[in-house]
Amino acid sequence: MGSSHELTRNGHKDVSLQELSDRLAEFAQLRGWEEYHSPRNLLLALVGEVGELSEIFQWKGEVARGLPNWTSDEKEHLEEELSDVLLYLIQLADVCGLDLGQAALTKIVKNARKYPVTNKTTASTTN
Numbered sequence: 001m002g003s004s005h006e007l008t009r010n011g012h013k014d015v016s017l018q019e020l021s022d023r024l025a026e027f028a029q030l031r032g033w034e035e036y037h038s039p040r041n042l043l044l045a046l047v048g049e050v051g052e053l054s055e056i057f058q059w060k061g062e063v064a065r066g067l068p069n070w071t072s073d074e075k076e077h078l079e080e081e082l083s084d085v086l087l088y089l090i091q092l093a094d095v096c097g098l099d100l101g102q103a104a105l106t107k108i109v110k111n112a113r114k115y116p117v118t119n120k121t122t123a124s125t126t127n
């Protein structure tokens with residue numbers, strides 16, 4: 001079941017949170033930035049990037065799934081801002097000593113218990 005060989009739906013090698021976490025730790029360590037990467041500072045940086053992400057959608061009105069009318073430059077910008085949010089989120093979890101991947105899986109299970117599937121919400125009845 002070698003999960004490291006799994007491909008994403010776009011044919012790329014799957015990227016693990018652990019790999020991103022390791023790369024980010026090395027990035028900060030090489031620059032001597034670890035002292036600045038406190039939980040509070042990373043949270044503020046994360047919120048700032050969420051703001052930049054929001055700006056992309058600001059005043060656009062409703063946006064269709066798949067972003068059919070967006071230019072490749074706009075999509076690239078969105079990829080960058082989504083990545084900034086993800087990278088700060090991972091670093092925040094790391095400096096808090098938390099396993100974000102496991103926590104997210106646990107939360108999905110908890111969400112499923114809180115919101116049980118009913119006939120009204122199953123895909124077969126909504127499509």
Ligand SMILES: Nc1ccn([C@H]2C[C@H](O)[C@@H](COP(=O)(O)OP(=O)(O)OP(=O)(O)O)O2)c(=O)n1
Binds near residue numbers: 033083
């Ligand atoms: N102390 C820092 C500074 C930056 N980064 C990383 C995480 C983000 O992925 C990216 C953020 O870099 P910038 O602060 O330069 O923000 P932007 O890339 O959004 O640039 P700009 O605000 O000019 O659009 O760099 C980091 O890990 N730790």
